[in-house]
Amino acid sequence: VEVTARVTVTPAAHFVWSNRLDLVHDCLVCLRVGRVVQLRHGMPYGLCTGNEHPAPMRVSAFDAAEHGAERRLRCRITSWWAPFSDSVEAGVQASELSAEPWVRLHYRVGCHTCRDSGVGEWLGMEGALESGAASAVSSCPRCGTALVSAVAGPEIDLVG
Template identity: 75%
Template sequence: MLSHVEVTARVAVTPATHFVWSNRLDFTHDCLVCLRVGRLMQLRHGMPYGLCTGNEHPAPIRVSAFDATDHGTERRLRCRITSWWAPFNDLMEPDVQASELAAQPWVRLNYRVGCHICRDNGVSGWLGIEGDLTSGAGQVTSSCPRCETELVTASGPPEINLAC
């Protein structure tokens, strides 16, 4: 059956920040192909299938919607992960049943940041700062590695919910 999960995240940026969400994300999923629970899937918006990092096989899971929006100083991301799912028991641990949403849902969202202060000062590589937002993380503030201007503050981890 088709299953949908919605991942939402928000960060706050400063006027010095150039901010772009990456279209790549990592997501924990009970994999119907290799019949293992809690596999890490590499997903990319625009790619029609995911990659299960268990043994790097294609898996019927993809990012079916990816909406980045700006609300004042907030940068929000809402993405929908669609997969083909059916009940199974883990191949190595037969007592463990797969579920539509992994027992411990986990996601990593990536972003790229630039520093306008460095750009205006002609510093090369002002755009090359990468960061991520991960389940389990608390409040995180990222600053420019060159001029130490505050750029991004995440006040909490992404939310993961089953959607209909």
């Protein structure tokens, strides 16, 4: 699975993609369809939030790029998968890409306006970008300066 996202940052923003994301995936361990799996780049497995067991998937590529004011992220997620039926919902079949794909990408942002004004806690505000979300603007909670905007949520594709 490949996840891609784009945001635009203002000159007042100090922006960095977080190494963590949440992905809806059909879990081969608990045999449940549509589970939220927490992933971190660098961890050898994910964490299925159903009962917090290790899930056989990981972030195998994490490419962040800057193009002017645009920040791009491309994540490749590798998983071990086989066909199964949901253990609770009769007749529901698993697939390599969930029937309703969804992802939440996390990021951290700081406000240069607050930094330049001497505010000590100007760095480290957390935000997230979710698939299916409409365009959004993230502003500094202290001074209201616009920091990050997204025209669309992340895209999820099944890659070979």
